[in-house]
Amino acid sequence: MASRDAAERAAFFARREAAAVLRRVLRGDATRRAAGSIKSLVYSPTVRNKRATFALVCQTLKYLPILKEVLGSSGILNSKCKKQEELVVVTAYDILFGQGIAVSGSAEQLIMTHKDTLSNALDRICAKRKVSNVEDLLGKKTEVKPKPRFLRVNTLKTTTDSVVEELGKIHMVDKDDMVPDMLVLPPGTDLHSHPLVTNGKVFLQGKASCMVAVALSPKPGWKVIDACAAPGNKTVHLAALMNGEGSIIACELNKERAKTLQHTVRRSGANNIQTVNGDFLDIDGNDPSYAEVRAILLDPSCSGSGISAERLDYLLPSYSRGEQDDASTSSRVLKLSAFQKKALSHALSFPSVERVVYSTCSIHQAENEDVVNAVLPLATSLGFELATPFPQWHRRGLPVFEGSEHLLRTDPEDNLEGFFIALFVRKVACGGVEEPSEDVALEVPRKLVRRRRNRFRAFSSLRLSRMILCSNRGLW
Numbered sequence: 001m002a003s004r005d006a007a008e009r010a011a012f013f014a015r016r017e018a019a020a021v022l023r024r025v026l027r028g029d030a031t032r033r034a035a036g037s038i039k040s041l042v043y044s045p046t047v048r049n050k051r052a053t054f055a056l057v058c059q060t061l062k063y064l065p066i067l068k069e070v071l072g073s074s075g076i077l078n079s080k081c082k083k084q085e086e087l088v089v090v091t092a093y094d095i096l097f098g099q100g101i102a103v104s105g106s107a108e109q110l111i112m113t114h115k116d117t118l119s120n121a122l123d124r125i126c127a128k129r130k131v132s133n134v135e136d137l138l139g140k141k142t143e144v145k146p147k148p149r150f151l152r153v154n155t156l157k158t159t160t161d162s163v164v165e166e167l168g169k170i171h172m173v174d175k176d177d178m179v180p181d182m183l184v185l186p187p188g189t190d191l192h193s194h195p196l197v198t199n200g201k202v203f204l205q206g207k208a209s210c211m212v213a214v215a216l217s218p219k220p221g222w223k224v225i226d227a228c229a230a231p232g233n234k235t236v237h238l239a240a241l242m243n244g245e246g247s248i249i250a251c252e253l254n255k256e257r258a259k260t261l262q263h264t265v266r267r268s269g270a271n272n273i274q275t276v277n278g279d280f281l282d283i284d285g286n287d288p289s290y291a292e293v294r295a296i297l298l299d300p301s302c303s304g305s306g307i308s309a310e311r312l313d314y315l316l317p318s319y320s321r322g323e324q325d326d327a328s329t330s331s332r333v334l335k336l337s338a339f340q341k342k343a344l345s346h347a348l349s350f351p352s353v354e355r356v357v358y359s360t361c362s363i364h365q366a367e368n369e370d371v372v373n374a375v376l377p378l379a380t381s382l383g384f385e386l387a388t389p390f391p392q393w394h395r396r397g398l399p400v401f402e403g404s405e406h407l408l409r410t411d412p413e414d415n416l417e418g419f420f421i422a423l424f425v426r427k428v429a430c431g432g433v434e435e436p437s438e439d440v441a442l443e444v445p446r447k448l449v450r451r452r453r454n455r456f457r458a459f460s461s462l463r464l465s466r467m468i469l470c471s472n473r474g475l476w
Contacts, residue, residue: 012105014049015094018056019087021047024059026086029316038312039229043192044075050192057395060093061315066137067092067200070121076114087171097134146187147415150207151197152233155240156269158201165302166196178390181240200267206268208410208419209361212299213237215389215408215423216357220245224293227280227347230266234299240272248273249293251280281343285350295355299341303333303361306410306418321452337366341374348379348424356384356424361417365398368409368420373401384424397422418422419436 018189039059041047042054056376060067067089071077077085084107096118111118122134131137153160159326160181167173171189176182184207185191196202213234220243226235229250238248250265250273252258267271273314276283280298283290319457328416340360347356360367372386379385386406397407408421 010049010052011094012108014052014056014091015038015105015107016087017047017049017053018060019084020092021053021057022090023086023129025061026317029318037307038315040260044260049131056090056094056098056317058398059098060090061312063093063097063140064317066091066122066125066134067096069125070096070118071120073124074114074117074251076110076118081383087431096122097339114213145415147412148187149185149189149191150176150205150210151183151185151191152179152203152205152210152237153183154201154203154236154268155181156244157199158196161279162347163196163202176207179207179214180391181406182210195358203233203268205237206417208416208461209233210237211390211408211419212357212359212421213297215359215421216295216297216355217244218242218295218355222246223292224248225280225283225290225296225347227296227298227343227349228252228300229275230254232261232268234297235261236264236268236270238297239268239273242272244270244272246272249276250274251276251278251283253277253279254457275338281346285346289337290350291352293350293353295357296350297352297357297359298343299357299359300336300343302336302340302362303330303364304361306361306363306420333366335363337371340371340409344371344375345378347377348384354426356391358422358424362420363409363411363418365400368422369398369400369404369407371421372397373404374409376401376403379424383426385427387423387425389402389423395470410413440455 007365021038024041025194031058038057039054042057043050047053068077071088071092077088077285078312087107088110091105091111095108095115126132126134129137154161160175160183164175164183165184167168167183171185174184176184182254191197191202191204194202214237216224216238217348218238218241222242224238224246225243228251229235232250235248235250242248246271250261252261252275255277258275261275265275278359285293319389340358344358347353358372362368386403388406389408393410394410395409395411397404397409397420399405406423408419410416410419412418
């Protein structure tokens with residue numbers, strides 16, 4: 001009896017956490033301004049029962065068209081229930097198709113009262129569409145090939161060998177042969193609740209994502225900007241590569257995402273990161289505060305087309321309606337591309353910056369090669385040239401302009417997410433090239449071009465004092 005009561009309480013709270021996540025997912029999908037992916041919203045610090053919530057959200061989205069049709073035909077989703085529509089939908093899924101456990105909540109009572117009516121409505125829909133069961137109503141399933149579980153060891157708190165020793169007791173663990181401090185575990189390995197993850201010694205981060213910070217390869221003691229930092233995995237990776245020395249300014253315009261960034265920094269233990277809740281484009285590169293910025297990581301807003309499977313976008317209503325972005329026709333992709341060009345030009349304009357990485361999690365040429373090609377004249381005039389991060393990597397940029405072989409792409413065919421990386425390196429005044437960090441294999445074109453000392457206009461004169469600047473040792 002006690003175990004049943006505990007199960008009912010767990011189901012009660014999981015439905016409400018799932019409803020809150022579902023509300024944000026559906027609103028973001030409807031407005032095309034998502035607050036985060038399904039996974040990132042579920043695995044945020046505010047969700048307690050992550051596993052049950054994740055399952056409920058995914059399954060409710062899977063059955064959403066059927067649930068709405070059934071609930072609509074029965075008249076349950078009237079104005080009285082409109083304020084808690086997501087909770088009613090989640091509860092309807094869980095009672096009709098899931099656990100079937102009901103407790104004394106108002107949504108549970110509502111569904112239980114009309115359970116026979118809903119079941120009859122389901123039978124009528126199946127009969128009308130000439131299918132034998134509800135599963136046949138779901139249509140074609142999207143198969144996602146399982147990928148290895150990658151994780152990055154946070155060397156600010158522990159060592160790779162100690163993590164391998166601990167995880168090796170219960171999992172098969174391999175070291176990645178290209179990215180330092182990256183471990184590879186079998187597909188499906190769930191470590192979200194593992195103490196190594198919760199205490200920040202390990203970050204569940206994809207290999208392609210980790211390649212971005214390694215490509216920038218900032219040296220300890222440098223001053224670095226992460227221009228579009230949330231959720232912060234790349235930011236704290238930079239801090240680890242710098243051994244916690246120097247300083248990192250992490251910019252994030254969105255207030256809610258800035259909170260996620262702050263949480264990530266706290267969990268990492270990095271004490272050399274400052275967060276700016278403001279627009280990177282509003283930072284004046286001529287301000288003396290930024291005279292010593294040596295490296296900038298720019299991973300701006302993009303379509304996310306390279307991680308749509310990992311983000312579970314195929315569960316969203318817009319996906320089933322065929323509204324996913326196409327590089328050749330989507331106005332959203334073209335708008336993103338215009339913003340990306342502006343942001344990359346701004347990053348290259350900082351007077352002392354020596355290394356700039358531009359990266360996206362997009363597979364679209366418009367957001368990748370086209371952006372780099374558009375800013376190359378400016379980059380050249382400021383003394384930059386394209387370098388070749390991870391020269392041993394086989395997949396390079398699309399051959400759409402001379403020099404695209406220096407660019408890097410990853411693809412689901414490589415058991416990775418679809419990422420894009422471009423590395424700009426400024427030649428030093430003596431006519432040589434900036435030396436890369438010892439940790440990264442890097443190729444720089446041998447053609448030497450005299451560095452121009454042209455002055456430039458900053459995109460904005462808004463000073464840092466007009467932005468919200470908080471230290472991870474203060475407000476956090």
